[in-house]
Amino acid sequence: MPKPRPALIIGSVAIDRVATPFAQSDRILGGAASYAAIASSYFAPTRLVGIVGADFPPAFMRRYKRHGIDLQGLQTDPAGKTFYWSGKYREHFAGRDTLEIQLNVFQNFSPVLPESYKDTPFVMLGAIQPSLQNHVIDQLSGPRKPFILADTFDLWIHTTKAELEQLLKRIDLFVINEDESLLLTGERNPVLAGRHLRRMGPRTVVIKKGAHGSLLFHSEGYFAISAYPVTKFVDPTGAGDSYAGAMIGYLASVNRTDFAALKKAVAYATAVSSLTVESFSVDRLSSAGRRTIDARYRELVKITRF
């Protein structure tokens, strides 16, 4: 077994209120970095860069710590409140509406890497503004070129496309969902969209299709995986973030980024995100344990082999 390398996660930390067609939650731990860091922590030592306010519940801090997440990069602004997001999923989970956003301390967030983080070999840039994602890359200064995964979301495609295009030339792995890939490339066929995205810069692209699995595009080939057959679907929030977090964590754990390792990372990400959707917040993701993740990974091997 290789010695796991550390993984660095940069992104939002939030307090969420989520309503689904079936249930309602309030003041739960949210934010891309929360989901991604906990997912990554199952595989590799994980460092978190983000910002919270004075109201951030100690129980949420303890949750991170229970996963051994390095919180040196998590700033606390004692004068502010934590980023707050409230959203509601439409019937049959056909889209969601944001009911309330309070950016709070996240408004002026500029990620600053602690000195000891600057040589992290595996980095995930959550879907913050592309200019900030680029700013993080500028701070990386290890002796070895880091492997960089980036996520984005529709707002940045609409408002800061030029910065996003610049970012794409600097990263190794771009993880995006099907709707966003259409928005960014104009290609409705995800196979063509994936190829198009690779021409924009990253050597590897993953297009996530939710309950329909995901697609991996790499210079050495194409890979498609079905979703894990979830039957207890509670809340999709954070599924994509934990997917990306599991990918970077797995790659760091094996210290490899070749096509074979990327395929396995996609399978682990599929297993991990299938847990995330089985509860609100990080509850199921956090309580599942590595053994459950491994069991779902093996199940994925079994149900896709012929």
Add this chain to the structure above:
Amino acid sequence: MPKPRPALIIGSVAIDRVATPFAQSDRILGGAASYAAIASSYFAPTRLVGIVGADFPPAFMRRYKRHGIDLQGLQTDPAGKTFYWSGKYREHFAGRDTLEIQLNVFQNFSPVLPESYKDTPFVMLGAIQPSLQNHVIDQLSGPRKPFILADTFDLWIHTTKAELEQLLKRIDLFVINEDESLLLTGERNPVLAGRHLRRMGPRTVVIKKGAHGSLLFHSEGYFAISAYPVTKFVDPTGAGDSYAGAMIGYLASVNRTDFAALKKAVAYATAVSSLTVESFSVDRLSSAGRRTIDARYRELVKITRF
């Protein structure tokens, strides 16, 4: 190699006019039985039961014959015209509308099996009225219990649900698309829908999700396959029919119906239907050849393994 057993296909034969957002065709060979029989013919000796009118073009007959299809069961009504269907796909292939239907000779079609067909061990019942599908089963009288695959479509779920439910208790393999599975079971989650359908009778259920692959439910387990990565998408008409035809033909060719064989049948069906959508009518399906199908099957193995 086992000696291939014959497969019997019962269903509609039609002359189609199909419009897509990009192109238009007219008076092309259509009908579920045409797609299914040609697909099946790549794997096993294939028998066709259907009806055509005096206007049925000799070129279409020759097409069947070129695939070695046994046409003893194809009735010609010299006093009538062939079933005619004209449809138009909406933008982005989001659904389709029927523009014109002339049932013609199909209106009073009652499938009659030639004596020599009655012991066919592998039978596909295309999506004709459930009462007619049941009527075909009544005529099967071989020494060995035949393996029966059935397809259906939304009209029968709406109008003749009781007969359909009766049919489900008599068949071995039910092949249905995702929308129809929701309509029939009320289950939006295809994993739950598949389990529900199995409780309605058939030991094996396949739910087709188009560009998102398909799911196989069997007493011994669950199997999920991604779609073949089609980039030249022309017309989806007949994709589901050729999928089912390839399944029955493959199973007949290996003379097996166990879980492992069913998974392989689903993979071959995925390969075959990916060809169907690359042209109007059966053009690409018919010209592709077994070698291309086998190459796509191997490609599916490769792009889904990790």
